[in-house]
Amino acid sequence: MTASAARTSRRKRTGNGAARRIDADEIGLDALVGHAGYAVRRFQIWIFQDFIKTLGDVDIKPTQYSVLTVIGANPGLSQMAVAKRLGIERARLVHLLDSLEQRKLVKRIKSKEDRRSHALHLTGQGETALAKFKRLAAEHERHVEEKIGKANRERLLQILAGFT
Amino acid sequence: MTASAARTSRRKRTGNGAARRIDADEIGLDALVGHAGYAVRRFQIWIFQDFIKTLGDVDIKPTQYSVLTVIGANPGLSQMAVAKRLGIERARLVHLLDSLEQRKLVKRIKSKEDRRSHALHLTGQGETALAKFKRLAAEHERHVEEKIGKANRERLLQILAGFT
């Protein structure tokens, strides 16, 4: 049916149609190639793994990094505002902030304007730590460049700019 | 510090530095813009949601679709081969196939060459169903085109071709 059915293999046993011993890279994906979602999913897995590995020493994962970055750039934000901006549920953000607060990177300050909400700030430690995280994140970004090419990375960011 | 700190708001109360009432779209992302991983993650969320919605009537999710497509294009594959090719763990694939087999889309046939393994095939129902799924998936792909542009989608697939 497809081209892959005619390929050879380490232990070929063609003819009866049953199980041949084949390698993963000779399996045809057929319609799957040409699906943006599939390519994006695989790429996203790769990129997250590299991020986690590159920031492994400081134990910061992508979501934590995004939270710290947004708070650093917008001190005093409420949890609701951060959650909405990053597309995180506020229930999830609670635990994320619990962890970051325990590590003394972030502090929740009771707002006086709205006593329901917390104004989020980086601690002193948090600021210097974030600076280091950003350096490591830049290193990770260089890995992306090495993987797909500098120009392609630029183009990718341009294409997906509407989703930030 | 950042430009966003000087912006206005619905209920501005600048000066004391505490909580202002601000909208999500006026929060600066600072360093987050320019991170490929963040853009890709947001895009992937959007694209999966659209896929799930578009294939909602037939209740097929992206992973199920990828499994059916690979089996359809390579009949007789073992579970191990499918798992390796799609980057799914074989433990996870067990449940996926249980579900697809219950829905009479896929059948596991005991292989005679290697009695440990199962040769995976689509059923008759599975073939006609997959044809329908592919039509819906093509519709989803058109949504992607409308979102980012036809040329950009092509370029995206080209850039990420190495991850399929």
Added chain:
DNA sequence: GGGCAATTGTTGTCGTCAACAACAATCTTC
């Protein structure tokens, strides 16, 4: 050719994460 390592499918556990629902405290609105 007999024994040992590797592979395949399966089951189970653990930790992460998104999606909800419910709740108390507080704010907004009328």
Added chain:
DNA sequence: GAAGATTGTTGTTGACGACAACAATTGCCC
């Protein structure tokens, strides 16, 4: 002031990846 909305919190559920253990079977090695 009362009713409804919002904020942070807690808890539950289900999907998912990573791992480990296991039986059945195969491949390999001496």
